[in-house]
Amino acid sequence: MEPIIEKVILVAIARDGLSALQESLDELTGLVEAAGAIVVGIADQSRDRPDPATYIGRGKADEIAQMKDELEASLIVVDDELSGSTIRNLSEATGLPVIDRTALILDIFATRSRSGIAKLQVELAQQQYRRSRLIGLGAMLSQQGGGIGTRGPGETKLETDRRHIDLRISELRRRLRSQQAVRDTQRKRRTDTPEKIVALVGYTNAGKSSIMNYFLNYYDAEGAQVYERDMLFATLDVYVRRIELDANRRFLLVDTVGFVNRLPHSLVEAFKATLSEVAQADLLIHVLDANQDKLELQQKATEAVLQEIGAEQLPMITVLNKWDLEGQYRIAGPALAVSAKTGEGMERLVEQIDRALFSDQRVVEMFFRFDQAGAMSRLLEEAEIKDQTHEATGTRLRLMTDAIQREKYQEYIVENDHPAL
Ligand SMILES: Nc1nc2c(ncn2[C@@H]2O[C@H](COP(=O)(O)OP(=O)(O)OP(=O)(O)O)[C@@H](O)[C@H]2O)c(=O)[nH]1
Ligand SMILES: [Mg+2]
Known part of the structure; x- marks a missing residue:
């Protein structure tokens, strides 16, 4: 199949003012690009609540219908989560296929997931998403073919039959349970010889995996380096490596999936197993990208997900990573400037980890x-x-x-x- 480079019109409403709108659109643009598409236009509108039928008002939808040919647009991405019928109505009003923010994020996860368990978790989230939107959505999606929102692991044609989806969901749940049982045994083996667990958390692309790799190099740890890459959602699985500061002081370092604003609930739900490694940690290292002026928003996005998985009360060290770059943006609370690239600040990070884990708080x-x-x-x-x-x-x-x-x-x-x- 030819790769489809979708040309996307973003659709958003400004509920909380224009600067919040701009921030949300910037993030959405990043997500669209992460899905391999490009943004060719933006249609936004100030209103308190979405139009019940078409999300944006009828007039705005007509404008999109007018401008779509000139922009050669092939898809609309809405910066919100929509019902199946709203998606269908907006699609009919504009003459373009429509997907929402959730479907976009699920799509990125689907094309990125490599390991068995991540693929199962993503497909479970996708199937649940489709099931709740069957009414109104089915016909439209099946016309859409192979573009964003329809790609998925092992998914060639859309199954519009709810019973079929239900069967698939129970099958996925069953397979995840058995995979989880294997992981639980591994984890139990770990808790039999209790070891401290430190989990890296933070917005996607902040540098969690790079910090993990820095530790692996510096402490000459066993186990392969983890994948680091300048893209959203480079990591979709859990990686656990043992770090030995010295013979008496060692801990398990956990690297896992990064977060964004309004991470779809179905995805967090499906990734519960993966994220439970975070919830069971003794210490979190919250990694922020200090080269981003949006870092406080990214910090909030991470805190929201931590709350959702019940990890908000865990002890936490906050680091401002990429301090070697120009930005050097700061946050209000205490944070440690570090660089996974140059190693700057890492000694102090180790001191703080050491103190938090081993010094009888x-x-x-x-x-x-x-x-x-x-x-x-x-x-x-x-x-x-x-x-x-x-x-x-x-x-x-x-x-x-x-x-x-x-x-x-x-x-x-x-x-x-x-x-x-
Ligand atoms: N200059 C600089 N670049 C860094 C630093 N840390 C990470 N990077 C770069 O930032 C990009 C993202 O790094 P990752 O370690 O993959 O980020 P992540 O937080 O694991 O991202 P996800 O797995 O997608 O959530 C990569 O291109 C890294 O090389 C740093 O301290 N300085
Ligand atoms: Mg990563």
Whole structure:
């Protein structure tokens, strides 16, 4: 089959102002390009809520119908998740096939997945997506042929029969369960000899796999290097490698799939097994691309997914990667500047990992009189506050501390014998 280079018109509505719209469109453009297509036009519209029939208003849909030939457009990508009937209506109104944001992301995952388990997870997400849109969508998709949104593992023609899809879904679930059983056995073997787990998380293309490879090189670890590439969703599976800082201090480093804004729920759901490695970690390293002015948005996108998989409370070190490049954008909270390329900052990252994993972290209560504010502010540069109250003679704090800090600030500790909270 000839490769189809789709020419895409993006369709979006501005609900939360124009700058949010622009950011969302920039990300969507990146996703369209990651799917091997190009953007030839944008149709956006300010409105509070989508038109119930055609998402954008009828007039705007007519405009697209008018301009599509001149732009040689072959596909519309809508920056939202749509129902089957909205997709059909918009398609009829514009004369172009329509896919939504979710189908686009699923498509990228489908063309990128390599391992058996990732392929099964992607297909499960795709089948569930199709099943919930059968009404209204079927006829349109089958006309569409081999373009974006219809590609999938082992999928040549669209199965519009719901019963057929249901059978396929249970088959995929069964195969995933048995693959998962193999992984669980591997994991159990790991937990029998308890090892700390550190998981790399972050927006796609931030440099997680590159950091993994830096560690593999530097600590001469066993196991192959992982795939790193300048593209969205280069990694779609879980890679676990053992890193030995020295004979007594070792941990398992986990590299996995990157995130984007509004990662489709069906995909997160299907990737639960993969992402459970993250949820079970002892420590997260949140990797941000410091060369991106959008890094705070990317940080939020990652936090949202962490929340969805129940990993938002885990201890976390945030790193600003690609510090060797010009951008050097920062975030509000504490973060460590590093470069997986040059190794800059990596020593400090290892120190922080070391401290978080091996130095007996505990919450203690301390009291600082007002004339001890200097000592307090020194401690606050490195220890995380859980709680603070201002009293008549000073400040009472509950802090997460390590053994070194407790030793150094011993005189301020008021209830040393309390169990860790
Ligand atoms: N200059 C520079 N480039 C980097 C650095 N770290 C990673 N890169 C580049 O950034 C691109 C993405 O890196 P990956 O390690 O594949 O990113 P990832 O976070 O694993 O991405 P996904 O697997 O897609 O989620 C690659 O082209 C890397 O070579 C860095 O510190 N400096
Ligand atoms: Mg990767």
